[in-house]
Amino acid sequence: MAILHINLDRFHRAACLMVVVVSATLGFGQNKNSCLDCHSALPEPLNVTQEKFSQDIHAQKGLTCASCHGGDPTKDDSDKAMSRTAGWKGHIDRRQVPQLCGSCHSDPATMRKFDPSLRTDQLSQYHTSVHGQRLSKGDTKVAVCTDCHSVHDIRPPSDPRSTVNPVNVATTCSHCHADANYMKGYPIPTDQFAQYNTSVHHDALTVRGDLSAPTCTTCHGNHGATPPGVDSVRNVCATCHAFQAQMFEKSTHKQAFAKASLPGCVVCHGNHGITHPSDAYLGTGSVALCMRCHAPGDRCDQARANILAELTSLDHSIKRADNILKLAESSGMEVSEARLAQNEARDSLTKARVTIHSFQPELVQQDVQAGLKIANANFETGQRAMAERRYRRVGLGLSLLAICVVVIGISLVIKHIES
Amino acid sequence: MFAALRKWFDERLDLDDLLAPLRHKTVPRHRLSAWYFLGGITLFLFGIQVCTGILLLLYYRPSGNEAFESVQYIMTRVQFGWLVRSIHSWSANLMIFTAFAHMFSVLFLKAYRKPRELTWVSGMILLFLVMGFGFSGYLLPWNTLAFFATKVGTEITGQVPVVGKPLMVFLRGGDDVTGATLTRFFGFHVAVLPGIATILLSMHLLLVQRLGMSLPPRVEAAWAADPKAKRETRFFPNFVLRELMAWYIALGALGALAALFPWNLGTKADPFASAPAGIKPEWYFLFMFQTLKLIPSKVWIIDGEVLGIVGFGLAATFWVLLPFFARDHLAGSKKWITGMSVVALAYIVAMSAYGYLAH
Amino acid sequence: MSSSSVQPHLEPQVTRRRLISILLGGGLLASLASFFYPVVRYLVPPPVADLGTDEVVAAKIADLKSNSGKIFRFGSRPGLLIMNADGTYRALSATCTHLGCTVQYRPDLREIWCACHNGLYDLNGRNISGPPPRPLEVFDVHLRGEDIVVSRKRES
Numbered sequence: 001m002a003i004l005h006i007n008l009d010r011f012h013r014a015a016c017l018m019v020v021v022v023s024a025t026l027g028f029g030q031n032k033n034s035c036l037d038c039h040s041a042l043p044e045p046l047n048v049t050q051e052k053f054s055q056d057i058h059a060q061k062g063l064t065c066a067s068c069h070g071g072d073p074t075k076d077d078s079d080k081a082m083s084r085t086a087g088w089k090g091h092i093d094r095r096q097v098p099q100l101c102g103s104c105h106s107d108p109a110t111m112r113k114f115d116p117s118l119r120t121d122q123l124s125q126y127h128t129s130v131h132g133q134r135l136s137k138g139d140t141k142v143a144v145c146t147d148c149h150s151v152h153d154i155r156p157p158s159d160p161r162s163t164v165n166p167v168n169v170a171t172t173c174s175h176c177h178a179d180a181n182y183m184k185g186y187p188i189p190t191d192q193f194a195q196y197n198t199s200v201h202h203d204a205l206t207v208r209g210d211l212s213a214p215t216c217t218t219c220h221g222n223h224g225a226t227p228p229g230v231d232s233v234r235n236v237c238a239t240c241h242a243f244q245a246q247m248f249e250k251s252t253h254k255q256a257f258a259k260a261s262l263p264g265c266v267v268c269h270g271n272h273g274i275t276h277p278s279d280a281y282l283g284t285g286s287v288a289l290c291m292r293c294h295a296p297g298d299r300c301d302q303a304r305a306n307i308l309a310e311l312t313s314l315d316h317s318i319k320r321a322d323n324i325l326k327l328a329e330s331s332g333m334e335v336s337e338a339r340l341a342q343n344e345a346r347d348s349l350t351k352a353r354v355t356i357h358s359f360q361p362e363l364v365q366q367d368v369q370a371g372l373k374i375a376n377a378n379f380e381t382g383q384r385a386m387a388e389r390r391y392r393r394v395g396l397g398l399s400l401l402a403i404c405v406v407v408i409g410i411s412l413v414i415k416h417i418e419s
Numbered sequence: 420m421f422a423a424l425r426k427w428f429d430e431r432l433d434l435d436d437l438l439a440p441l442r443h444k445t446v447p448r449h450r451l452s453a454w455y456f457l458g459g460i461t462l463f464l465f466g467i468q469v470c471t472g473i474l475l476l477l478y479y480r481p482s483g484n485e486a487f488e489s490v491q492y493i494m495t496r497v498q499f500g501w502l503v504r505s506i507h508s509w510s511a512n513l514m515i516f517t518a519f520a521h522m523f524s525v526l527f528l529k530a531y532r533k534p535r536e537l538t539w540v541s542g543m544i545l546l547f548l549v550m551g552f553g554f555s556g557y558l559l560p561w562n563t564l565a566f567f568a569t570k571v572g573t574e575i576t577g578q579v580p581v582v583g584k585p586l587m588v589f590l591r592g593g594d595d596v597t598g599a600t601l602t603r604f605f606g607f608h609v610a611v612l613p614g615i616a617t618i619l620l621s622m623h624l625l626l627v628q629r630l631g632m633s634l635p636p637r638v639e640a641a642w643a644a645d646p647k648a649k650r651e652t653r654f655f656p657n658f659v660l661r662e663l664m665a666w667y668i669a670l671g672a673l674g675a676l677a678a679l680f681p682w683n684l685g686t687k688a689d690p691f692a693s694a695p696a697g698i699k700p701e702w703y704f705l706f707m708f709q710t711l712k713l714i715p716s717k718v719w720i721i722d723g724e725v726l727g728i729v730g731f732g733l734a735a736t737f738w739v740l741l742p743f744f745a746r747d748h749l750a751g752s753k754k755w756i757t758g759m760s761v762v763a764l765a766y767i768v769a770m771s772a773y774g775y776l777a778h
Numbered sequence: 779m780s781s782s783s784v785q786p787h788l789e790p791q792v793t794r795r796r797l798i799s800i801l802l803g804g805g806l807l808a809s810l811a812s813f814f815y816p817v818v819r820y821l822v823p824p825p826v827a828d829l830g831t832d833e834v835v836a837a838k839i840a841d842l843k844s845n846s847g848k849i850f851r852f853g854s855r856p857g858l859l860i861m862n863a864d865g866t867y868r869a870l871s872a873t874c875t876h877l878g879c880t881v882q883y884r885p886d887l888r889e890i891w892c893a894c895h896n897g898l899y900d901l902n903g904r905n906i907s908g909p910p911p912r913p914l915e916v917f918d919v920h921l922r923g924e925d926i927v928v929s930r931k932r933e934s
Contacts, residue, residue, distance in 0.1 A: 332681025399812030405805030
């Protein structure tokens with residue numbers, strides 16, 4: 001992120017004067033907000049057009065340039081409009097930005113006039129965040145309000161074009177956090193964004209369009225952005241994955257992890273690049289997780305093998321039923337009811353995969369048995385459908401035989417008549 | 420017993436007298452006579468359609484809310500319902516195919532010549548009716564494909580200059596394809612079209628009986644040159660038995676197709692869902708559909724689609740009136756008609772194949 | 779012809795004719811039987827008279843206790859019928875909008891709960907906690923005699 005510390009005031013005034021002269025001769029300049037008259041023609045970073053500013057939620061609520069920058073926009077003369085005596089602040093230093101925004105956003109009385117439901121704790125939260133703490137220590141590279149929310153075209157988060165809309169949050173954070181150069185000197189990695197983009201959460205958010213799926217701020221917080229500590233990881237995941245968390249809580253792993261100061265969920269599932277879990281995690285192959293800590297042949301290894309066997313058997317049964325039902329359906333048998341019931345079997349498998357977090361084979365087995373019963377019944381339905389298919393084909397064969405006999409008979413009759 | 424029954428009827432109806440013309444009626448026999456069976460097979464398939472259609476009516480419910488479920492009910496719950504519906508669908512497609520084949524065989528055997536102009540005209544109208552049967556019947560299961568095919572099809576109707584818009588609203592029973600369209604199409608399919616088709620079919624058959632089988636000009640010339648080469652068979656029983664044999668073979672093929680490749684039902688139409696990609700009409704409309712797709716959106720100042728529709732309309736009218744352009748005394752006239760038929764056939768086949776393969 | 783040696787009193791021609799007519803007659807009978815058998819079976823009305831998905835009898839009044847739920851088949855998908863503690867009924871789609879599991883009524887929470895990922899919906903179908911991204915579809919419930927009839931809400 002390029003940060004300008006150069007004082008552009010001189011250039012600013014000269015350029016503005018020129019624009020005023022030009023626009024005055026053209027009959028413009030009668031506008032109340034004289035700032036935009038110049039700034040829409042100025043080069044970056046001083047460029048702010050009417051079009052851009054009109055997108056800003058503040059402009060829509062009736063705020064003007066002067067609300068933040070001070071000065072007197074009713075004056076056409078740039079010297080008068082931008083005089084320090086009129087309260088003109090000019091360029092807002094980065095260190096001042098949170099305080100400036102907070103002057104309204106932390107004041108419930110002010111905010112009530114615009115949107116009573118809006119929170120007013122952003123500034124105090126910001127002070128607790130890593131960004132805020134570093135800023136107070138004089139580190140100006142950290143994010144301030146405007147870095148995430150943009151500056152002159154701030155849109156409400158519900159707007160899909162907003163930089164803080166759930167779909168865009170990760171990209172917004174990545175502007176700094178994925179820039180290895182910019183992050184030099186900070187002891188944190190810069191591959192979170194790349195990892196997140198491969199994760200199941202990213203998939204849910206952008207591909208499936210599930211706006212409740214987590215992005216950076218869901219786990220790290222937004223204004224009070226901090227990495228969740230070892231103890232709080234489980235709580236963060238549990239906001240959505242409550243069931244898994246409950247089971248884990250009661251399991252023996254809870255204490256074992258705590259003793260080894262391991263951060264819960266993350267140990268197995270990772271953090272930013274969480275991929276869709278697979279049953280192979282329970283196996284002994286390259287992606288196997290259990291065996292990273294457990295020794296082969298012990299009690300836990302047996303439990304692992306049991307659980308894996310349960311899941312695999314249900315998975316196989318479901319697939320077997322799916323296959324025969326698909327085959328029956330493609331040969332014209334109507335098995336929609338069984339195919340519907342397959343969903344229940346799949347539900348059981350999903351549930352069993354959740355129950356794994358109890359690490360108790362008996363509990364997993366209960367779910368699996370329920371699913372197996374349904375899947376096997378569906379498989380039998382499929383077999384009956386295939387038997388029905390055979391029956392139809394035999395029937396067809398018989399009637400074709402009769403037709404053949406008739407055709408031969410007629411042809412003989414014709415031959416007989418014509419001979 | 421059979422003889423006694425026959426005698427009983429004979430005494431009252433004088434069967435012998437009634438059947439006498441059939442006994443004397445002869446059918447020419449030559450190397451091209453196999454083509455004569457196409458019309459008969461089309462008739463047979465039409466009969467199958469009537470029978471299976473009536474059977475389907477026992478359980479079918481023509482409303483947007485129930486149509487799909489009632490067809491599903493026929494296919495799952497009613498014994499042999501799958502077979503009846505499958506035969507109806509297969510027979511419909513085969514009938515349209517044989518009707519087209521019949522039309523082209525008549526063209527190539529030049530059977531449309533004087534005095535058979537009316538037979539040709541009634542046959543052409545029957546062909547359009549058959550396509551109407553196909554179009555209206557396709558919607559009745561109320562599945563996604565049918566829904567969107569109907570949407571596109573009626574949309575194209577709406578492009579016809581002047582009468583298009585009212586015609587589209589008439590077909591759809593409103594501005595959009597809804598349950599009202601289904602009810603309407605059902606009415607066309609089981610009442611309006613069968614009524615008209617029955618009248619035209621009777622006319623067509625009566626004309627065929629009255630005028631007898633046509634003889635291809637080349638065979639006619641050969642026989643005129645050499646009367647000894649002339650060969651004929653009796654209509655009854657020889658030709659009828661052959662026809663019967665053809666029908667039985669058609670029936671066997673139909674049964675096999677229906678049992679081995681039952682017609683899929685698909686998923687229920689959702690009027691609010693977006694159209695699935697690559698929506699295509701039934702194969703017999705494909706050549707027109709593909710042509711309309713290929714015409715640029717603007718040709719000079721005329722809308723491309725309108726141009727295509729008007730073009731097809733003119734072509735169809737011309738095709739119906741084709742026999743009136745054939746003049747016996749003009750030696751070239753039949754030649755260009757045959758040439759044009761070849762071009763038309765090639766066009767239809769090529770466009771259909773292109774439409775089938777294109778996305 | 780071999781048949782003439784077996785039946786020497788008949789002309790070969792006549793034997794042949796009889797053979798043909800037996801063949802033809804038998805074939806005709808068999809083929810007609812194979813046409814009419816399915817038709818006759820088709821005419822017999824099936825025991826289940828309906829397969830509606832727009833309206834379905836979800837349960838009998840006696841089937842449900844107050845503050846409980848029941849899964850019923852609504853067309854090709856499951857539906858959830860709930861009898862509230864105050865005796866009113868409510869019916870919703872039972873397919874969780876998250877990953878498609880079948881939801882259930884939780885009498886202790888008086889809410890609809892998806893066991894797969896702990897998604898919660900209120901009785902109006904709104905997703906109130908957990909992963910579900912969208913609300914559940916709500917159906918109409920009517921009482922018709924002893925039957926509780928659930929129907930899809932009419933599109934306006």
